[in-house]
Amino acid sequence: MIEPFAIHVPDAVLSDLHERLGRTRWAEDFANEGWRYGANGAYLRDLAHHWLHRYDWRAREAAMNGFAHFRTEIDGVPIHFVHERGKGPNPTPLLLLHGWPWSFWDYHKVIGPLIDPAAHGGDPADAFDVIIPSLPGFGFSTPLCTPGVNWWKTADLFAVLMDRLEYDRFAAHGGDVGAFIAAQLGHKHAARMIGIHIHTAGQLEFMAGLGWDPADYAPEEAAFVSRMKAVRGEVGHFAIQSTKPQSLAYGFNDSPVGLRAWLVDKRRGWSDCGGDVERRFSKDELIDTAMLYWATESFHTSARYYYEGAHDPWTPTHDRMPVVEAHGAGPLPS
Known part of the structure; x- marks a missing residue:
């Protein structure tokens, strides 16, 4: 069953947050x-001063509720998602997939142009139906009480979600772990995929512990290989979240500033901000991310996503080549 959903954080949660910040x-x-x-x-x-004295969650919450939200449960796993219908003659279903420490809200600026290209100077024939799920254990896809849910199992859950939405075929885009979910859809569910589009230059073989060979990439993808090498230098979060995520959870579920510190360090380190994180993200946007983890008390299950992936490595569904058979697989152009 799919049910409409509206975001509403209780006043008591906001009051408690303000006391903790102070x-x-x-x-x-x-x-x-x-x-x-x-x-x-x-x-x-x-x-933190901005969060306490200037940030207006109710206004941000209202903006989020400007989109159509839904929830469902698949194999005991709660799934929250945004579903916006395209305004065109034949919109293409498009699944947008985030990673950690991101959220569905990171896609909000592209929803309008995707569903209504004509309103943004485009062709109505290019419209998409946009589906943006929160990963299991992230944000409003909670509470997750089922162990073992990782990225490649999530691909199966989202294939079921698209069944429930009556999409026989669809496209998928993803970054970070969302890229691996998209690639898994293109591997295991290729017959249903119109195509996949990723902006993390990773391979399913890497996630299976089978190595990562830059020689497998085309010359025009060299910039992505270089960027991935640089990002792999920041592995502290990966080491702890794939081994002892619960140990972090007690501190970050108790301290909003501690949570914000952990998250903002990734925004700064992984974006093209040149060291100035607000060159790419406003204070409100940075706090939005923390709020979606804080208000839902979902840091622990989002961090466990790393553990579940590390302790149940991906195995291929088939041995055909290419590994990802969906058309259109590949990173974004630079």
Whole structure:
């Protein structure tokens, strides 16, 4: 059963959050102007001040509710998703897949142009039906109480979701772990895929522990290979979240500033912001992400997503080549 859903964080949760922000016990920070030790204390204080005194969750919540939200349950796993119908003669179903520490909301700026290209100077024939699920254990796809849900099992869950929405065939786009979910759809469910589009230059073989060979990429993909090498230098979160995620959870479920520090460090390190995270994300946008984890108390299950993937590695469904048979597979052009 699919049911309409509206976001509404209880007033008590917001009051408790404000009290915690006001009572933050700050760690001393020194010689960390370039964030080499992690999140910079002075920046976090400024962000926390904005969160406490200027950020308006109810306004952000209303903006999120401007889209059509739904929830369903598949094999005991709660799934939240946005579903917006395209305004064109024959919209193409498009599944948009986020990763960690992102959310469905990271796609909100592209929903309008995708569903109504004519309103943005495009051709109505290029319209999409947009489906944006929250990954299991993330945000409003909670509470997740089922162990073992990882990215390649999520691909099966989302294939069922698209069945329930009566889409026989569809396209998928993803980044971060969402790219691997999209690739798995193109591997196991290729017959249903119109195509996949990814912006993380990773391979399913890598996620299976079978190695990662830059030689497998075309010359025009060299920039993506270089970027992936750089990103792989920031593996602290991967090490802890794939081994002892629950140990982090107690601190981040208790301290909003602690949670925000962990998340903003990734936004800064993984984006093309040149060291200035607000060059790419406003304070409100940075806090939105923290709110979606904080209000749903979902950090622990989002972090466990790494553990589940590491402890139940991907195995191929078939041995045909190419591994991903869906047409259109490949990273975005630079």
